[in-house]
Amino acid sequence: MTRWGFGRREPVSEPGRDELAAAQQVVDMFATEALLALDRYEQSFPAGDTDRARRTADRLMDWWRKLKLDDVRLDPEGSDAEQILVTAAELCFDPKNEWGVSLEEASAQAVSRAALEGRTMPTTTVADLREDFEDAYGGRAVLPERDNDWLGQSLTRLARASLLRDVIAEGAQVRVSAPLREAGDELVRQGQRLMDDRRDLARRQEAPISRRAAFAQQVRLTSTYTAYSLGVDLTGAPHWADLALKAPAFALYMKETMANWRDHSDTVASRLDPAQAQLRSVRNDLIGTLGTGPPVTRRDNRALRNAADRRPGPDR
Amino acid sequence: MTDGHLSADVVRELIRTGEAKPLLAGTEVGPTWYADHWWYVPVGAADGADYQPADRELSAEFDRLRVRAQAIEDVQAELDGRQ
Numbered sequence: 001m002t003r004w005g006f007g008r009r010e011p012v013s014e015p016g017r018d019e020l021a022a023a024q025q026v027v028d029m030f031a032t033e034a035l036l037a038l039d040r041y042e043q044s045f046p047a048g049d050t051d052r053a054r055r056t057a058d059r060l061m062d063w064w065r066k067l068k069l070d071d072v073r074l075d076p077e078g079s080d081a082e083q084i085l086v087t088a089a090e091l092c093f094d095p096k097n098e099w100g101v102s103l104e105e106a107s108a109q110a111v112s113r114a115a116l117e118g119r120t121m122p123t124t125t126v127a128d129l130r131e132d133f134e135d136a137y138g139g140r141a142v143l144p145e146r147d148n149d150w151l152g153q154s155l156t157r158l159a160r161a162s163l164l165r166d167v168i169a170e171g172a173q174v175r176v177s178a179p180l181r182e183a184g185d186e187l188v189r190q191g192q193r194l195m196d197d198r199r200d201l202a203r204r205q206e207a208p209i210s211r212r213a214a215f216a217q218q219v220r221l222t223s224t225y226t227a228y229s230l231g232v233d234l235t236g237a238p239h240w241a242d243l244a245l246k247a248p249a250f251a252l253y254m255k256e257t258m259a260n261w262r263d264h265s266d267t268v269a270s271r272l273d274p275a276q277a278q279l280r281s282v283r284n285d286l287i288g289t290l291g292t293g294p295p296v297t298r299r300d301n302r303a304l305r306n307a308a309d310r311r312p313g314p315d316r
Numbered sequence: 317m318t319d320g321h322l323s324a325d326v327v328r329e330l331i332r333t334g335e336a337k338p339l340l341a342g343t344e345v346g347p348t349w350y351a352d353h354w355w356y357v358p359v360g361a362a363d364g365a366d367y368q369p370a371d372r373e374l375s376a377e378f379d380r381l382r383v384r385a386q387a388i389e390d391v392q393a394e395l396d397g398r399q
Contacts, residue, residue: 019359063391066387066390066391066394067384067387067388067391068383068384068387071380071383071384072384146398149395149398152391152394152395153395156388156391156392156395159384159387159388159391160388163340163381163384163385163388164340166381167339167340167346167347167381168359170347170374170377170378170381171358171359171374172346172347172356172357172358172359173345173346173356173357173358173359173360173361173365174340174343174345174346175343175344175345175346176342176343176344177342177343177344
Protein backbone atom coordinates (compact mmCIF):
# COMPACT_ATOMS: atom_id res chain seq x y z
CA MET A 1 0.00 0.00 0.00
CA THR A 2 2.39 2.69 1.11
CA ARG A 3 5.03 3.83 -1.32
CA TRP A 4 8.28 3.79 0.54
CA GLY A 5 10.13 6.10 -1.77
CA PHE A 6 11.87 3.36 -3.73
CA GLY A 7 11.87 3.35 -7.50
CA ARG A 8 11.24 7.03 -7.77
CA ARG A 9 12.42 8.84 -10.80
CA GLU A 10 15.03 11.50 -10.26
CA PRO A 11 13.71 15.05 -10.08
CA VAL A 12 14.48 17.33 -13.00
CA SER A 13 16.68 19.52 -10.83
CA GLU A 14 18.17 18.49 -7.53
CA PRO A 15 16.10 20.09 -4.75
CA GLY A 16 17.89 22.14 -2.15
CA ARG A 17 18.98 19.86 0.66
CA ASP A 18 18.03 22.42 3.31
CA GLU A 19 14.59 23.03 1.85
CA LEU A 20 13.84 19.36 1.63
CA ALA A 21 15.11 18.72 5.16
CA ALA A 22 12.95 21.55 6.48
CA ALA A 23 9.90 20.21 4.66
CA GLN A 24 10.56 16.74 6.08
CA GLN A 25 10.69 18.19 9.59
CA VAL A 26 7.27 19.73 9.04
CA VAL A 27 6.00 16.28 8.03
CA ASP A 28 7.51 14.89 11.24
CA MET A 29 5.76 17.55 13.31
CA PHE A 30 2.36 16.67 11.98
CA ALA A 31 2.99 12.93 12.15
CA THR A 32 3.60 13.49 15.86
CA GLU A 33 0.43 15.50 16.19
CA ALA A 34 -1.57 12.84 14.33
CA LEU A 35 -0.25 10.16 16.68
CA LEU A 36 -1.32 12.22 19.69
CA ALA A 37 -4.75 12.64 18.14
CA LEU A 38 -4.99 8.92 17.39
CA ASP A 39 -3.96 8.20 20.97
CA ARG A 40 -6.70 10.46 22.29
CA TYR A 41 -9.24 8.81 20.01
CA GLU A 42 -8.18 5.39 21.23
CA GLN A 43 -8.31 6.48 24.86
CA SER A 44 -11.82 7.91 24.46
CA PHE A 45 -13.35 4.43 24.62
CA PRO A 46 -14.27 3.05 28.04
CA ALA A 47 -11.76 0.65 29.57
CA GLY A 48 -12.55 -2.88 28.53
CA ASP A 49 -14.45 -1.85 25.39
CA THR A 50 -13.92 -4.82 23.10
CA ASP A 51 -14.60 -2.77 19.95
CA ARG A 52 -11.92 -0.20 20.67
CA ALA A 53 -9.18 -1.61 18.42
CA ARG A 54 -11.56 -2.23 15.53
CA ARG A 55 -13.22 1.17 15.71
CA THR A 56 -9.89 2.95 16.01
CA ALA A 57 -8.67 1.12 12.90
CA ASP A 58 -11.86 1.95 10.99
CA ARG A 59 -11.55 5.62 11.82
CA LEU A 60 -7.88 5.83 10.81
CA MET A 61 -8.58 3.95 7.56
CA ASP A 62 -11.44 6.29 6.74
CA TRP A 63 -9.32 9.43 6.98
CA TRP A 64 -6.30 7.73 5.38
CA ARG A 65 -8.32 6.78 2.30
CA LYS A 66 -10.04 10.15 1.95
CA LEU A 67 -6.72 11.99 2.11
CA LYS A 68 -5.06 9.56 -0.31
CA LEU A 69 -2.23 9.09 2.15
CA ASP A 70 -1.31 5.84 0.41
CA ASP A 71 0.28 7.97 -2.28
CA VAL A 72 2.52 9.77 0.18
CA ARG A 73 6.19 8.94 -0.06
CA LEU A 74 6.84 8.13 3.53
CA ASP A 75 10.41 7.94 4.63
CA PRO A 76 11.36 4.47 5.88
CA GLU A 77 13.97 6.14 8.04
CA GLY A 78 11.70 9.00 9.03
CA SER A 79 11.02 10.13 12.55
CA ASP A 80 9.80 7.71 15.17
CA ALA A 81 6.31 9.20 14.90
CA GLU A 82 6.23 8.73 11.14
CA GLN A 83 7.32 5.10 11.43
CA ILE A 84 4.73 4.34 14.13
CA LEU A 85 1.94 6.06 12.23
CA VAL A 86 2.72 4.22 9.00
CA THR A 87 2.85 0.91 10.86
CA ALA A 88 -0.52 1.68 12.45
CA ALA A 89 -1.99 2.35 9.00
CA GLU A 90 -0.50 -0.83 7.56
CA LEU A 91 -1.99 -2.86 10.40
CA CYS A 92 -5.37 -1.30 9.70
CA PHE A 93 -5.27 -2.15 6.01
CA ASP A 94 -3.95 -5.68 6.50
CA PRO A 95 -6.83 -7.89 5.25
CA LYS A 96 -5.75 -10.67 7.63
CA ASN A 97 -6.03 -8.38 10.63
CA GLU A 98 -9.62 -8.34 11.82
CA TRP A 99 -8.75 -7.28 15.35
CA GLY A 100 -7.94 -3.64 14.56
CA VAL A 101 -5.13 -1.48 15.87
CA SER A 102 -3.70 -0.06 19.07
CA LEU A 103 -0.86 2.38 19.31
CA GLU A 104 0.94 0.06 21.67
CA GLU A 105 0.85 -2.69 19.07
CA ALA A 106 1.84 -0.31 16.26
CA SER A 107 4.82 0.97 18.28
CA ALA A 108 6.02 -2.57 18.99
CA GLN A 109 5.63 -3.58 15.33
CA ALA A 110 7.45 -0.47 14.14
CA VAL A 111 10.41 -1.46 16.30
CA SER A 112 10.34 -5.06 15.00
CA ARG A 113 10.15 -4.00 11.37
CA ALA A 114 13.00 -1.53 11.73
CA ALA A 115 15.11 -4.25 13.36
CA LEU A 116 14.32 -6.74 10.61
CA GLU A 117 15.13 -4.24 7.88
CA GLY A 118 18.29 -3.03 9.60
CA ARG A 119 17.00 0.49 10.13
CA THR A 120 17.36 2.64 13.22
CA MET A 121 14.66 1.46 15.59
CA PRO A 122 12.14 3.94 16.96
CA THR A 123 12.76 4.67 20.62
CA THR A 124 9.86 7.01 21.28
CA THR A 125 6.79 5.59 22.95
CA VAL A 126 3.32 7.04 22.99
CA ALA A 127 3.87 7.79 26.69
CA ASP A 128 6.90 9.89 25.68
CA LEU A 129 4.81 11.82 23.18
CA ARG A 130 2.15 12.53 25.80
CA GLU A 131 4.77 13.71 28.28
CA ASP A 132 6.49 15.94 25.72
CA PHE A 133 3.18 17.46 24.73
CA GLU A 134 2.35 18.20 28.36
CA ASP A 135 5.85 19.59 29.02
CA ALA A 136 5.72 21.92 26.07
CA TYR A 137 2.16 23.02 26.18
CA GLY A 138 0.88 22.45 29.66
CA GLY A 139 -2.85 22.79 29.99
CA ARG A 140 -3.05 25.62 27.49
CA ALA A 141 -3.92 23.64 24.41
CA VAL A 142 -7.49 24.07 23.24
CA LEU A 143 -8.16 20.83 21.44
CA PRO A 144 -11.17 20.11 19.25
CA GLU A 145 -14.00 18.79 21.39
CA ARG A 146 -14.61 15.76 19.20
CA ASP A 147 -11.70 13.35 19.13
CA ASN A 148 -12.47 12.28 15.58
CA ASP A 149 -12.26 15.91 14.43
CA TRP A 150 -8.78 16.33 15.87
CA LEU A 151 -7.69 13.12 14.17
CA GLY A 152 -9.09 14.32 10.83
CA GLN A 153 -7.55 17.78 11.20
CA SER A 154 -4.12 16.52 12.17
CA LEU A 155 -4.04 13.97 9.34
CA THR A 156 -5.11 16.72 6.93
CA ARG A 157 -2.17 18.82 8.10
CA LEU A 158 0.10 15.81 7.64
CA ALA A 159 -1.25 15.36 4.12
CA ARG A 160 -0.66 19.03 3.31
CA ALA A 161 2.87 18.92 4.69
CA SER A 162 3.73 15.79 2.74
CA LEU A 163 2.29 17.31 -0.42
CA LEU A 164 4.52 20.33 0.03
CA ARG A 165 7.55 18.13 0.65
CA ASP A 166 6.85 16.09 -2.46
CA VAL A 167 6.49 19.23 -4.59
CA ILE A 168 9.90 20.40 -3.36
CA ALA A 169 11.32 16.92 -3.93
CA GLU A 170 10.30 17.24 -7.59
CA GLY A 171 12.66 20.20 -7.83
CA ALA A 172 10.07 23.00 -7.80
CA GLN A 173 10.59 26.19 -5.87
CA VAL A 174 7.82 27.09 -3.41
CA ARG A 175 7.41 30.40 -1.61
CA VAL A 176 4.53 31.42 0.60
CA SER A 177 2.72 34.65 -0.29
CA ALA A 178 3.42 37.92 1.52
CA PRO A 179 0.03 38.17 3.31
CA LEU A 180 0.49 34.68 4.68
CA ARG A 181 4.02 35.48 5.79
CA GLU A 182 2.56 38.33 7.85
CA ALA A 183 -0.08 36.02 9.26
CA GLY A 184 2.69 33.54 10.03
CA ASP A 185 4.65 36.12 11.97
CA GLU A 186 1.68 36.65 14.24
CA LEU A 187 1.18 32.96 14.90
CA VAL A 188 4.89 32.55 15.49
CA ARG A 189 4.71 35.26 18.14
CA GLN A 190 2.00 33.22 19.86
CA GLY A 191 4.22 30.18 19.74
CA GLN A 192 7.20 32.13 21.01
CA ARG A 193 5.30 33.33 24.03
CA LEU A 194 4.34 29.74 24.80
CA MET A 195 7.94 28.63 24.45
CA ASP A 196 9.19 31.35 26.76
CA ASP A 197 6.52 30.55 29.32
CA ARG A 198 7.34 26.87 29.31
CA ARG A 199 11.08 27.46 29.49
CA ASP A 200 10.55 29.83 32.36
CA LEU A 201 8.53 27.17 34.12
CA ALA A 202 11.33 24.66 33.61
CA ARG A 203 13.79 27.05 35.23
CA ARG A 204 11.49 27.68 38.15
CA GLN A 205 11.14 23.96 38.60
CA GLU A 206 14.91 23.79 38.48
CA ALA A 207 15.07 21.13 35.81
CA PRO A 208 18.56 19.61 35.78
CA ILE A 209 20.87 21.50 33.46
CA SER A 210 21.64 18.27 31.64
CA ARG A 211 17.96 17.98 30.68
CA ARG A 212 17.43 21.60 29.69
CA ALA A 213 18.80 21.30 26.16
CA ALA A 214 16.57 18.36 25.36
CA PHE A 215 13.66 20.09 27.01
CA ALA A 216 14.22 23.26 24.98
CA GLN A 217 14.41 21.26 21.78
CA GLN A 218 11.15 19.50 22.52
CA VAL A 219 9.43 22.70 23.60
CA ARG A 220 10.43 24.35 20.34
CA LEU A 221 9.16 21.50 18.21
CA THR A 222 5.94 20.95 20.08
CA SER A 223 5.16 24.65 20.46
CA THR A 224 5.58 25.08 16.73
CA TYR A 225 3.07 22.52 15.69
CA THR A 226 0.64 23.20 18.47
CA ALA A 227 0.72 26.94 17.81
CA TYR A 228 0.22 26.17 14.14
CA SER A 229 -2.41 23.51 14.66
CA LEU A 230 -4.33 25.40 17.28
CA GLY A 231 -3.52 28.88 16.09
CA VAL A 232 -7.11 29.66 15.29
CA ASP A 233 -8.07 29.05 18.88
CA LEU A 234 -5.09 30.91 20.24
CA THR A 235 -5.67 34.02 18.21
CA GLY A 236 -9.43 34.26 18.53
CA ALA A 237 -10.09 32.82 15.07
CA PRO A 238 -9.18 35.74 12.82
CA HIS A 239 -9.93 35.11 9.19
CA TRP A 240 -6.32 35.36 8.02
CA ALA A 241 -5.16 32.73 10.44
CA ASP A 242 -7.82 30.37 9.19
CA LEU A 243 -6.60 30.85 5.63
CA ALA A 244 -2.96 30.54 6.58
CA LEU A 245 -3.48 27.21 8.29
CA LYS A 246 -4.74 25.74 5.06
CA ALA A 247 -1.68 26.72 3.02
CA PRO A 248 0.95 23.98 3.18
CA ALA A 249 3.90 26.27 2.55
CA PHE A 250 2.82 28.27 5.56
CA ALA A 251 3.81 25.43 7.89
CA LEU A 252 7.28 25.43 6.41
CA TYR A 253 7.61 29.17 6.79
CA MET A 254 6.44 28.99 10.38
CA LYS A 255 8.78 26.15 11.25
CA GLU A 256 11.77 28.03 9.87
CA THR A 257 10.81 31.21 11.68
CA MET A 258 10.42 29.34 14.92
CA ALA A 259 13.85 27.80 14.46
CA ASN A 260 15.32 31.27 14.16
CA TRP A 261 13.80 32.08 17.52
CA ARG A 262 16.13 29.62 19.22
CA ASP A 263 18.75 32.27 19.72
CA HIS A 264 16.25 34.58 21.28
CA SER A 265 15.08 31.84 23.61
CA ASP A 266 18.62 31.14 24.67
CA THR A 267 18.99 34.81 25.42
CA VAL A 268 15.89 34.79 27.58
CA ALA A 269 17.12 31.69 29.32
CA SER A 270 20.32 33.48 30.20
CA ARG A 271 18.34 36.48 31.45
CA LEU A 272 20.07 38.90 29.10
CA ASP A 273 18.25 42.03 28.00
CA PRO A 274 18.34 42.95 24.28
CA ALA A 275 21.29 45.30 24.73
CA GLN A 276 23.28 42.61 26.47
CA ALA A 277 22.29 40.17 23.78
CA GLN A 278 23.55 42.57 21.15
CA LEU A 279 26.83 42.87 23.02
CA ARG A 280 27.10 39.13 23.17
CA SER A 281 26.44 39.01 19.45
CA VAL A 282 29.28 41.47 18.81
CA ARG A 283 31.57 39.52 21.10
CA ASN A 284 30.70 36.30 19.28
CA ASP A 285 31.40 38.04 16.00
CA LEU A 286 34.86 38.93 17.22
CA ILE A 287 35.46 35.44 18.49
CA GLY A 288 34.29 34.03 15.19
CA THR A 289 36.56 36.39 13.26
CA LEU A 290 39.56 35.38 15.33
CA GLY A 291 38.71 31.77 14.79
CA THR A 292 39.26 30.86 18.42
CA GLY A 293 35.75 29.76 19.19
CA PRO A 294 32.67 28.35 17.55
CA PRO A 295 31.84 30.44 14.48
CA VAL A 296 28.65 32.45 14.69
CA THR A 297 26.72 32.31 11.48
CA ARG A 298 25.14 35.30 9.80
CA ARG A 299 21.82 33.60 10.47
CA ASP A 300 22.56 33.54 14.21
CA ASN A 301 23.34 37.24 14.22
CA ARG A 302 20.31 38.06 12.15
CA ALA A 303 18.08 36.14 14.55
CA LEU A 304 19.50 38.04 17.52
CA ARG A 305 19.01 41.36 15.82
CA ASN A 306 15.49 40.41 14.82
CA ALA A 307 14.77 39.38 18.37
CA ALA A 308 15.88 42.78 19.65
CA ASP A 309 13.92 44.65 16.98
CA ARG A 310 10.84 42.49 17.08
CA ARG A 311 7.59 44.28 17.71
CA PRO A 312 5.55 42.88 20.57
CA GLY A 313 2.47 41.04 19.40
CA PRO A 314 -0.99 42.28 20.34
CA ASP A 315 -2.53 40.85 23.47
CA ARG A 316 -5.60 38.87 22.75
CA MET B 317 5.97 34.86 -22.73
CA THR B 318 9.62 34.93 -23.86
CA ASP B 319 11.53 31.90 -25.16
CA GLY B 320 8.93 29.58 -23.68
CA HIS B 321 9.24 31.18 -20.27
CA LEU B 322 6.82 33.26 -18.20
CA SER B 323 7.94 35.97 -15.82
CA ALA B 324 6.94 35.63 -12.16
CA ASP B 325 4.96 38.88 -12.44
CA VAL B 326 2.94 37.55 -15.36
CA VAL B 327 2.14 34.32 -13.51
CA ARG B 328 1.12 36.27 -10.41
CA GLU B 329 -1.27 38.34 -12.52
CA LEU B 330 -2.67 35.23 -14.25
CA ILE B 331 -3.35 33.68 -10.85
CA ARG B 332 -4.99 36.89 -9.65
CA THR B 333 -7.34 36.95 -12.61
CA GLY B 334 -8.12 33.24 -12.28
CA GLU B 335 -6.56 32.29 -15.63
CA ALA B 336 -3.88 30.24 -13.90
CA LYS B 337 -4.19 28.01 -10.85
CA PRO B 338 -1.40 27.23 -8.40
CA LEU B 339 -0.93 23.64 -7.24
CA LEU B 340 -0.54 24.78 -3.63
CA ALA B 341 -2.91 27.37 -2.23
CA GLY B 342 -1.36 30.44 -0.64
CA THR B 343 1.91 30.37 -2.57
CA GLU B 344 3.30 33.25 -4.58
CA VAL B 345 5.84 30.98 -6.25
CA GLY B 346 5.13 27.32 -7.00
CA PRO B 347 3.95 24.93 -9.71
CA THR B 348 1.07 26.54 -11.62
CA TRP B 349 -1.39 25.23 -14.20
CA TYR B 350 -1.87 27.58 -17.13
CA ALA B 351 -2.86 27.12 -20.79
CA ASP B 352 -2.98 23.34 -20.49
CA HIS B 353 0.56 23.13 -19.14
CA TRP B 354 2.35 23.03 -15.83
CA TRP B 355 4.81 25.86 -15.19
CA TYR B 356 7.34 26.00 -12.39
CA VAL B 357 10.48 27.68 -11.11
CA PRO B 358 13.28 25.16 -10.47
CA VAL B 359 14.77 24.92 -7.00
CA GLY B 360 18.00 26.86 -6.90
CA ALA B 361 16.88 29.45 -9.45
CA ALA B 362 17.43 33.07 -8.47
CA ASP B 363 14.73 35.07 -6.70
CA GLY B 364 12.25 36.32 -9.27
CA ALA B 365 13.38 33.80 -11.89
CA ASP B 366 11.03 33.04 -14.79
CA TYR B 367 8.67 30.09 -14.83
CA GLN B 368 9.48 27.35 -17.30
CA PRO B 369 7.21 24.64 -18.71
CA ALA B 370 7.45 21.24 -17.06
CA ASP B 371 8.40 18.32 -19.27
CA ARG B 372 5.99 15.44 -19.79
CA GLU B 373 7.37 13.34 -16.94
CA LEU B 374 7.30 16.17 -14.42
CA SER B 375 3.84 17.22 -15.62
CA ALA B 376 2.57 13.71 -14.91
CA GLU B 377 3.99 13.99 -11.40
CA PHE B 378 2.33 17.37 -10.85
CA ASP B 379 -0.94 15.84 -12.09
CA ARG B 380 -0.66 13.15 -9.42
CA LEU B 381 0.11 15.74 -6.78
CA ARG B 382 -2.90 17.77 -7.89
CA VAL B 383 -5.16 14.78 -7.22
CA ARG B 384 -3.80 14.64 -3.67
CA ALA B 385 -4.27 18.39 -3.28
CA GLN B 386 -7.91 18.06 -4.33
CA ALA B 387 -8.46 15.21 -1.87
CA ILE B 388 -7.10 17.41 0.90
CA GLU B 389 -9.42 20.26 -0.06
CA ASP B 390 -12.40 17.89 -0.09
CA VAL B 391 -11.59 16.67 3.42
CA GLN B 392 -11.02 20.23 4.58
CA ALA B 393 -14.48 21.18 3.30
CA GLU B 394 -15.94 18.26 5.24
CA LEU B 395 -14.13 19.33 8.42
CA ASP B 396 -15.17 22.95 7.98
CA GLY B 397 -18.76 21.82 7.56
CA ARG B 398 -18.68 20.19 10.99
CA GLN B 399 -17.77 23.40 12.79
